Amino acid sequence: MTSSTSNISNPIITSSSDDAEKDRNITVSIHDSASIKSSWEKISASFNEASKVSLTHDPRWLSVLETGMKHRPYCLLAEQPGQPATPLMLSYMSSPLFGRFLVSLPFLNSSGLSTCDSLVARKLIEAASELADKLDVRYLELRNEQEYTHEKLTATMSSKVHMRLALPDSADELWDSFKPKVRNQIRKGQSHEPEVVWGKQNLLSDFYQVFSRNMRDLGTPVYGKKLFQAIINQFPEEAEFCVLRAAGKPIAAALLTHGSGITEVPCASTLREFNPTNANMLMYWHLLQRAIERNQHTFDFGRSTTDGGTYRFKKQWGAKPCPAIWQYYVRKGTISDMRPEGGKYNRVIDLWKRLPVPVTRLIGPSIVCGIP
Numbered sequence: 001m002t003s004s005t006s007n008i009s010n011p012i013i014t015s016s017s018d019d020a021e022k023d024r025n026i027t028v029s030i031h032d033s034a035s036i037k038s039s040w041e042k043i044s045a046s047f048n049e050a051s052k053v054s055l056t057h058d059p060r061w062l063s064v065l066e067t068g069m070k071h072r073p074y075c076l077l078a079e080q081p082g083q084p085a086t087p088l089m090l091s092y093m094s095s096p097l098f099g100r101f102l103v104s105l106p107f108l109n110s111s112g113l114s115t116c117d118s119l120v121a122r123k124l125i126e127a128a129s130e131l132a133d134k135l136d137v138r139y140l141e142l143r144n145e146q147e148y149t150h151e152k153l154t155a156t157m158s159s160k161v162h163m164r165l166a167l168p169d170s171a172d173e174l175w176d177s178f179k180p181k182v183r184n185q186i187r188k189g190q191s192h193e194p195e196v197v198w199g200k201q202n203l204l205s206d207f208y209q210v211f212s213r214n215m216r217d218l219g220t221p222v223y224g225k226k227l228f229q230a231i232i233n234q235f236p237e238e239a240e241f242c243v244l245r246a247a248g249k250p251i252a253a254a255l256l257t258h259g260s261g262i263t264e265v266p267c268a269s270t271l272r273e274f275n276p277t278n279a280n281m282l283m284y285w286h287l288l289q290r291a292i293e294r295n296q297h298t299f300d301f302g303r304s305t306t307d308g309g310t311y312r313f314k315k316q317w318g319a320k321p322c323p324a325i326w327q328y329y330v331r332k333g334t335i336s337d338m339r340p341e342g343g344k345y346n347r348v349i350d351l352w353k354r355l356p357v358p359v360t361r362l363i364g365p366s367i368v369c370g371i372p
Helices: 033-040 039-047 060-070 120-135 171-177 180-190 201-218 225-234 273-277 279-293 310-314 346-353 355-369
Strands: 012-014 028-030 072-079 086-095 099-103 139-145 155-157 160-166 195-199 239-246 250-256 262-270 296-304 320-323 325-330
Touching: 012 195, 028 120, 028 225, 039 072, 039 239, 039 310, 060 072, 060 086, 060 225, 060 279, 060 355, 072 120, 072 225, 086 120, 099 120, 120 139, 160 310, 171 355, 180 325, 195 279, 201 225, 201 239, 201 250, 201 262, 201 355, 225 250, 225 355, 239 279, 250 273, 250 279, 262 273, 273 279, 279 296, 296 310, 325 355
Parallel strands: 099 139, 262 296
Antiparallel strands: 012 028, 028 072, 072 086, 086 099, 139 325, 155 325, 160 296, 160 320, 195 239, 239 250, 250 262
């Protein structure tokens, strides 16, 4: 961060609107790491009951990303008299390999703007854009689920969708909704009689053993174990691991997070040599049952490219596509510079797949922390 940005810890940004709502007094405050702590009660209160349905807008993620990925947290609060504050959480990430970015939020798929008030949205976008200018980032990335109109937002990525399943009241009802092929695959997984265990810190090593191996096989730098430890620490009631073991060895694992209505699976992996056993299908069946046990109404499988392999995997469970509209204020280059599509990183991916897993665990976290 350059010296010109050292005094932006908590400015108030105020402007008037030219439309019929110009008399509305809306201010936006920008909180950095220090002022987030001192204003935590106000920031936490902005996470209202409506947004608690999903955990993606919970301000505790700022601490998770600061601790687990060394990202600098910012929280923008739009306030007006007589109304609850509207937050926008941002992470500033800087890497000598890739440059500087301002993202809402890395690791999460849907953590951008979440307001239906167009004037509040405009104020937050203006404040976030000013912060992006002061931090001299390549771009500001807002991971939205609806499109917002603003002259600063000059690029959009909507090629992926959220795959979400509406859950019935019971696991039996869900089972009856599956096609015969899905039920047969689950039964095949059950026939191998793997041990299915649930836990938190006690299963972190098992989870990470599977997850890091799978990321190496995919040619992707792996998140550090510290990130997942921070998630469990910050969300002791809402986050948990599911691990499947065969002969005492972890073969499949997932991280689940539970909101007040939506269960999400940010990470799930199966060792490739166990794919013929349908361990992955069995694990997802247990994940879905867990969500129903917690009286959730929706299971979020995460983002997928339309008609891609993971899209078809999620669709077979009954998941439906929902919009994922990521919008950008681009200051340098293009958003495609950091995307793996198009083959520009194929050689690096192929090289990564050949590295020993311990090496990828050692150097991967420092790399992935700089990738938006």
